[in-house]
Amino acid sequence: MLVEVSKDKYRRHFPIDSNPYISEPFIDLVKSKADRVIRLMNEGCNSIGLIAGIKDNVIRAPFSAPFAGFHYTHEHLLYNEVENFVSNLKTYVTDNNLDGLIITLPPDLYQTNMNAKFINAFYRLGYNMSTPEIINWIDLKKFDGTWVKNTVLQNYNKAINNNLTFHVVSDEQSINYVYDIIFRNREIQGRKIHMSLEDIIKVKSVIPVDFFLVKDIYGRKKGAGVFYRGHDKIAQGIFVGDDMENRSLGIMDLLYSKIYNFYKELDYDVIDLGTSGVEGEPNVGLIRFKEIHNCAASLKFTFSWSSDKN
Incomplete structure (x- = not known):
């Protein structure tokens, strides 16, 4: 009983x-x-x-x-x-x-x-x-910078050639930029965002939260990510998004590559990149996107x- x-x-x-x-x-x-x-x-x-x-x-x-x-x-x-x-x-x-x-x-x-x-x-x-x-995840112990699709490296190089840069940010203004990019990205795609910035900040009081920005040479914000570090060996991707009007610049490929290396250097074993769908209905494009970025799939x-x- x-x-x-x-x-x-x-x-x-x-x-x-x-x-x-x-x-x-x-x-x-x-x-x-x-x-x-x-x-x-x-x-x-x-x-x-x-x-x-x-x-x-x-x-x-x-x-x-x-x-x-x-x-x-x-x-x-x-x-x-x-x-x-x-x-x-x-x-x-x-x-x-x-x-x-x-x-x-x-x-x-x-x-x-x-x-x-x-x-x-x-x-x-x-x-x-x-x-x-379906959830996707990356085994950082196996990640050595080699991608399963050569287009990822090509897009990464395109981002570098376009003078895009990756930043780990912690100041209030930058965190607001992170959320704004992700909110707009979700809104354009018709995908709901179930957390406000205030919600994320509250989580930050009990779980370490990392905020990432991609900027162009003029300081304009082009991509963003929010990740949790609530586990000793597993980082968790909560939100990743880009300026969809400039997606051809290779923003997401730069983000994924830099984030993988960021957690690999912190000695994490895995990044849980979350659910790729809604209520069991898979997002085919998102699954494919994560797979070409070396992700495996599991079930929740x-x-x-x-x-x-x-």
């Missing part, structure tokens, strides 16, 4: 977070987005835990993040412990007169072994599986269950 426990008790058993979105500083930052935050453990078994929010009478993990996931004592727990926890989630929902639950697991980059067990258990126990999201899974099911 699952029981709700205090933050202190929960953290005595689970002091380590496999991803930044299940850390206490981040949960504290977004807790107002849920009606109530709960921390669940199995009574008499302290190997797995879940931090979630209750919103509109539904357990949600995450309730304001790209993904969430479980805490666990180590990556090699017995499958039966995983299955038991997933089964007990249903009982917790019905016993507490809740309408259901929705859980999005992190990509395999963050917890390979446990993901396999959780995905299998959710599926076998009759949870609804949404269409998995969401499972749900409603208490009115038999």
Whole structure:
């Protein structure tokens, strides 16, 4: 049986977070987005835990993040412990007169072994599986500056010949420029941006955030990026965008190359470049663009269950 426990008790058993979105500083930052935050453990078994929010009478993990996931004592727990926890989630929902639950697991980059067990258990126990999201990522340990498509190098050289330069920025005015470029890029493409600049600045108070700008010789801003460093070895691309009217200058190729090298020099192993689509519908062009920039693909899974099911 699952029981709700205090933050202190929960953290005595689970002091380590496999991803930044299940850390206490981040949960504290977004807790107002849920009606109530709960921390669940199995009574008499302290190997797995879940931090979630209750919103509109539904357990949600995450309730304001790209993904969430479980805490666990180590990556090699017995499958039966995983299955038991997933089964007990249903009982917790019905016993507490809740309408259901929705859980999005992190990509395999963050917890390979446990993901396999959780995905299998959710599926076998009759949870609804949404269409998995395609996410793209770059293995920095293998990146040596060689691109899978020669056009990337050609476009990079074009950017250099056009006197474009890459900058890591931290002052308020430059950060505003970063957001403006990304906002306009999304607006032109008809893609929603779900974070305000104020939201990003709030995240910066609990997770290191890097802001990047590409400028031309006259100081005009042509490209931008926002990345998080909430994990020891995985940087996460949140937004990347360019001045689409000048895309032929090779802006994005310069951005990707410089950002890869920036994190490689900081000894990161991976950059998670995020979902390439919306609600399971792939953005074919975006996937292709990331692939020619040496990205691999993985899946991000969401499972749900409603208490009115038999």
